[in-house]
Each structure stands twice: as C-alpha cells, then as structure tokens.
Amino acid sequence: MRCEHPPGSGDACVTAILDVRDLTKVYGDTTALDNVTLSVEEGALFGLLGPNGSGKTTMIKSLTGQVRPSGGSATVLGRDVVADPVGVRSQVGIIPEQETPPSFLTSEEYLHLVGAIRKIPDIEEQMTWWFEYLEFGEKRDVLCKDLSRGTRQKLMFAQAFLHRPVLALIDEPLINFDPIMQEKVKDFLADYVKKGNTIFISTHILEIAEEICSGFAVLHKGKLLSTGRVADVTEGGMHLGDYFLSLVRAGGHV
Numbered sequence: 678m679r680c681e682h683p684p685g686s687g688d689a690c691v692t693a694i695l696d697v698r699d700l701t702k703v704y705g706d707t708t709a710l711d712n713v714t715l716s717v718e719e720g721a722l723f724g725l726l727g728p729n730g731s732g733k734t735t736m737i738k739s740l741t742g743q744v745r746p747s748g749g750s751a752t753v754l755g756r757d758v759v760a761d762p763v764g765v766r767s768q769v770g771i772i773p774e775q776e777t778p779p780s781f782l783t784s785e786e787y788l789h790l791v792g793a794i795r796k797i798p799d800i801e802e803q804m805t806w807w808f809e810y811l812e813f814g815e816k817r818d819v820l821c822k823d824l825s826r827g828t829r830q831k832l833m834f835a836q837a838f839l840h841r842p843v844l845a846l847i848d849e850p851l852i853n854f855d856p857i858m859q860e861k862v863k864d865f866l867a868d869y870v871k872k873g874n875t876i877f878i879s880t881h882i883l884e885i886a887e888e889i890c891s892g893f894a895v896l897h898k899g900k901l902l903s904t905g906r907v908a909d910v911t912e913g914g915m916h917l918g919d920y921f922l923s924l925v926r927a928g929g930h931v
C-alpha cells in the first residue's frame with residue numbers, strides 16, 4: 678500500500694489497493710492461475726478480462742480468501758489474503774459468480790442478516806435506497822427461492838454495497854440484468870469510484886468494460902497476457918474488444 682519512493686524523488690506514487698505477486702493456483706492437474714502479478718490503484722474501476730476458464734473467478738476467490746493460493750501472495754487493502762481472510766472480507770463487498778441468496782429467507786430478511794453481520798446502523802435507509810434504486814421493493818417479502826434470476830442478482834448487488842465498502846469485487850456484474858438495469862448499474866459503479874472507492878470486476882462484456890473501466894488485465898489459461906490503462910488502448914485507436922481478441926488469439930499459440 679505504502680509509497681516506496683523517497684519524498685522528492687520525482688517518481689509518481691500511486692496507492693495500490695490490491696497487490697498480487699506471482700499468484701498461482703493449481704487444482705489437481707489444472708493451473709488456474711500461473712504466476713500472475715498485477716496491482717490495482719485506489720479509485721480504479723478495474724476490469725479482469727479473459728475467455729472462459731482463464732482464471733477470473735479463481736482470482737476473485739483468491740483475493741477474498743475463498744480459495745487458498747498454491748503460491749505467490751496477494752494483499753487487499755494492505756491485508757494479506759491468506760493470513761487475514763476474515764479481515765479482508767469484512768472490509769470489502771463481494772458479489773460471487775452465479776451465487777444466489779438463501780432460498781429460505783425473503784429479500785428483506787437477507788439484507789437484515791447482512792446488516793447485522795456488517796453492523797450497519799442505518800440498515801433501514803440503506804435497504805430502502807436499494808429497493809428503490811434497483812426497483813425490487815415489491816419483492817421484499819418474497820422468499821429468495823421464488824425470485825427471478827435478475828432480481829436475485831439485484832439482491833446480491835445490494836448486499837455487497839450495504840456497508841459502503843471502499844473496495845468491491847464483482848464476478849460479472851451485469852450478465853443477468855436487462856438493458857435498463859445494466860445502465861443503472863453501470864452508472865452506479867462509475868459514480869461509486871468517483872467518490873474515491875475502488876471496484877474490481879470480471880466481465881465478458883468488453884464494450885461495457887471499455888466504457889466504464891479505467892484499468893484492465895487480460896488472463897488466458899491462467900497467465901496474465903496484459904495489464905494497463907484502458908485509455909492507452911483506445912487512444913491507440915483500438916477497441917478493447919479487438920485488443921482482447923488479438924491478444925488471446927496470439928496467446929493461444931504460445
């Protein structure tokens with residue numbers, strides 16, 4: 678987290694809110710992450726891109742202490758993800774891939790539960806805001822098992838942000854939303870980072886990544902192919918999607 682350049686050295690110091698060094702994760706005979714090194718600055722909306730099976734979900738799980746890395750290290754908000762996974766999870770918001778809220782609770786009960794765990798004093802106001810913003814207040818008393826997939830995703834979205842985390846990690850934020858909801862969520866994410874928070878997303882929707890992300894990384898077969906600023910790609914006259922395809926196609930022959 679801390680700047681290592683001496684004062685007056687002339688080097689720009691940026692604060693890394695998320696720092697990954699040589700991170701490796703092996704499942705049996707599959708290397709899901711292969712010596713990945715990357716860092717994410719505070720205030721970034723960072724997009725983790727990569728084809729199916731490239732290691733995006735494994736990265737998010739590793740960064741949130743849900744998967745124990747096989748090698749390397751990672752710090753999130755200055756906390757080591759292996760030594761202090763509970764500390765990391767208490768500070769961040771997480772929306773896991775394709776996960777659903779408990780079937781036996783209503784939306785409102787689930788948000789109350791998260792509010793109690795996160796000790797959110799203004800849980801009622803927070804809940805009301807999210808029910809209105811994502812337009813699912815009429816479903817507050819419906820059991821989660823009876824919600825549509827998109828509404829369950831709205832609920833997962835709300836739970837991640839209820840405690841106003843300085844960092845949120847979201848595995849595919851937009852995939853289950855209709856176009857109107859996608860616009861709302863995009864606006865919310867862009868606004869959230871403008872307030873100084875940081876967001877780390879994995880996504881396959883490269884047009885949206887180009888639109889809202891400031892930084893990106895491309896994974897392919899567990900290896901980091903590229904990381905940098907989205908503006909550096911687009912100012913070079915390329916769309917992020919074309920850049921991604923050229924990288925992955927070339928990477929596929931390595």
Ligand SMILES: Nc1ncnc2c1ncn2[C@@H]1O[C@H](COP(=O)(O)OP(=O)(O)OP(=O)(O)O)[C@@H](O)[C@H]1O
Binds near residue numbers: 704707733736774
């Ligand atoms: N628990 C597990 N046990 C064994 N292999 C796993 C496990 N989790 C993931 N893998 C494997 O690790 C690799 C990376 O998977 P991961 O889910 O991280 O990819 P992804 O980039 O999120 O893919 P997608 O875009 O399809 O969501 C894949 O080959 C996957 O089959």
Ligand SMILES: [Mg+2]
Binds near residue numbers: 733734735848
């Ligand atoms: Mg995934």
